[in-house]
Amino acid sequence: MNRYQVATAELASSQKSGAGVPAYLRWVNRGLGRRAAAVAYVAGLSPNAVTLISGMLSVGGMVVLVFLPMSALSAVAAMVLFLAGYALDSADGQLARLTNRGSIAGEWLDHVVDSLRLPLVHLAIALCLWRAGLPDWSVVVALLFLVLSSSWFFAQTLAGKLSAKAADDGSAAEGTPDWVSFAKIPYDVGTLYVVVAALAYPPLFLVLYTGLFVVTAAVAAASLRRKYRALLAEQRDYAPEN
Incomplete structure (x- = not known):
């Protein structure tokens, strides 16, 4: 086997559990990320370089939405760029595991890019509309989606730093039935990127995009409530720093 085949085989054998993970991420994006990580490995790219390329592809999609006339071609082009960036967002971590080049700094960079990406996508959609x-x-709606995505991402990240229990939604628990992955499709970011293609027919896009916002808001509210209650339960063990 060549280096690409060896890399994809090794990555496949060490793939994270997909139990409870949204369907697009589980069955599509991680597979694309695995292949992209193998290509990056053969090309000699670092995980941080893949993270930055992922961010640049997403910025490319935003530029298409903001500056090109709304059409079927521009809508599909934006979708492809966003999905490619999403695939590379999965590839950087897989490449880090493959090459044993994972680092705290690399994880920080990945989180910074993620914290910028999704709010800016919604801003680009708002400007496009x-x-x-x-x-x-x-x-x-697009601006509210921006605020929602940014605040939920921050809340999830902060909960993970304050308490591993509060950060755990049980979404990746072993034995979770496959239907859970399909139930999470509406708030999988990959679904948002696919919906961008519907900008070719604005009335359809508005229905789908508004629906995604409503579902995401409901799920985020439930998630934040769960995290707050979990943190509250650990309050007696918390010793604040002076």
Whole structure:
């Protein structure tokens, strides 16, 4: 076998459990990320370089939405760029495990890129809708989605630092049935990127995008409540720093 085949085989054997993970991430994105990680390995790229390329692809999708006329071609181009960036977002961690080059600094860089990516995608969508003259309420939904995605990401990250129990939603528990992965499709970020293609037909996009916002808001509210209750239960063991 050549180096690419060896790398993909090794990555496949060490793949994270997919139990409870959203369907697109579980069955599509991780597989694409595995192949991208193998290509990066053959090319001699570092995990940090893959992280930065992932971010640049996402920025490319935003540029398409903000500056090109709304059309089927631009909508599909933006979707492809976003999905490619998402695949590389999975590839950097897999490459780090493959090459034993994982680091705290690399994990920090990955989180910084992630913390910027999703809010900026919603900002790009808001600008795209505004520039196309679509209803003001749709721009407001996009801006609210921006705030929601940013605050939920921060809350999840902070909960993970404060308490491993609070960070654990049980989403990756072994034995979780496959239907759970399909139930999570509406708030998988990959679903959002696919929905971007519907900008080719704005009325359909507005229905799908608004639906994603409503579902994501409901799930985020439940998640935040769960994390707060878990942290509250550990309060007596918490000794604040002076």
